[in-house]
Amino acid sequence: MKRLFALLALLPLLAAGGGQYTIPWHTGANAATASGGCPFTDSFPGSGALSSTWSVNSVETSGGYSLVQASGVAQASATGIHATETVTSGSCSFLEDQYAQAVVKALDSSSADGVSVAVLMSSAGNGYRFVAFGGGAAPQIIRDTAGSGTSIASSCGSTVAVGKTIQLAVTGSGSGQTLTAYVNGTPVCSVVDSTYTSGYPGMRIGGTNATNVNQMELGSFQAD
Numbered sequence: 001m002k003r004l005f006a007l008l009a010l011l012p013l014l015a016a017g018g019g020q021y022t023i024p025w026h027t028g029a030n031a032a033t034a035s036g037g038c039p040f041t042d043s044f045p046g047s048g049a050l051s052s053t054w055s056v057n058s059v060e061t062s063g064g065y066s067l068v069q070a071s072g073v074a075q076a077s078a079t080g081i082h083a084t085e086t087v088t089s090g091s092c093s094f095l096e097d098q099y100a101q102a103v104v105k106a107l108d109s110s111s112a113d114g115v116s117v118a119v120l121m122s123s124a125g126n127g128y129r130f131v132a133f134g135g136g137a138a139p140q141i142i143r144d145t146a147g148s149g150t151s152i153a154s155s156c157g158s159t160v161a162v163g164k165t166i167q168l169a170v171t172g173s174g175s176g177q178t179l180t181a182y183v184n185g186t187p188v189c190s191v192v193d194s195t196y197t198s199g200y201p202g203m204r205i206g207g208t209n210a211t212n213v214n215q216m217e218l219g220s221f222q223a224d
Contacts, residue, residue, distance in 0.1 A: 037091030039224035040201075044069035050085060054202075057084035059125035059147035067205055073105045073217040076205050082113060084147075086121045086202030087223055096120070096177070099224060100201035101167035104160055106217035108134040113206030115218050116142070117168050119179070120199035127199050128152075130168035130181040132160035134216070141168070141181055141191055156181050156189035165220075173197070 042051065046069050056066045065083040067074050076083050087094070100117040107115065114133035121127030125147030132139050139160050141153035160166060160183055167182040177197060180190040201223035205216050 038093075039222050040087050040090060040092040042074075042221045044072055044074045044219060044221070047071065050074065053087055053090040054085045055088040055123065055200075057086065057121070057125050057147065057202075058123045067203070068213075070214070070217075073214075073219045074102075074203065074205060074221070075106075075213045075217045077213070079213055082204060082206035084116075084118065084121065084125070084202060084204040086118065086123075086200040088123075088200050092224065094200055094223070096173055096197050097170050098201055099167055099169035100203065101165055101182075101222050102203055102218040103165050103220040104132050104162050104217075105219040106215055107132060107160070107162055108215035109136070112137065113216065114139075115166075115206065115216055116204040117166055117218075117221075118144075118202040118204060119168050119170050120196045121202050122196070122199045126196050127202075128168065128170075128179055128193070128196065129204055130156075130166055131204075132164075132166050139166070139181065139183070139188065141179055141189060143193060143195060145195075152193055153179075153181070153189045153191040157183060 050069055065081045066077045067083050067085045068077045098119050100119050102117050112135050114131045116129035116131040118127055118129040127144050129142045131142055136159050139156040140151045142149040143152045164184050169180050172178045175194050177194040178192050181188050
């Protein structure tokens, strides 16, 4: 609950800036766990594979699917694929009530695929994502099971424009676990779901209908 209040207090700032921010969620007994490298950030400054703090989702490795960085953005490693990677190492320890956010850098308007930020993701492809779709579709919260997605919140506002920050945050625990999606700091939908209560933040970038990898991109990733 303290983390929820802290997030709500910062919403006016988020709506005004639309960029990265720090939420002082971890307090009390969790302070030691969250000290050090939190929040985790990645601006994808290099080229090629993402840094060693990222891990490719195992349900996609058989196809050689991965994400790459390209001078400030993350994108799929090839056309015609989608890939998910999570932050599984480094100095930030992620609790159940975590968040992930990124800036939408490119979104193919002719594609039914999209870009996602993810929370509570496992290497087996289980977890939750907030998806900004191409093709004019409204964003949704998706629950993944072994890499297969089911929409659990479909009324999440209008199409997300390039340059907007998308975020998915988890608050509460157990049967009261709530996932809330934000666009530029404004809540657009929420859902109660406790199917998964542990895992890592990350992102998924699709390009199944794209002819160029730069048609679907995220940047300025942050998680805690």
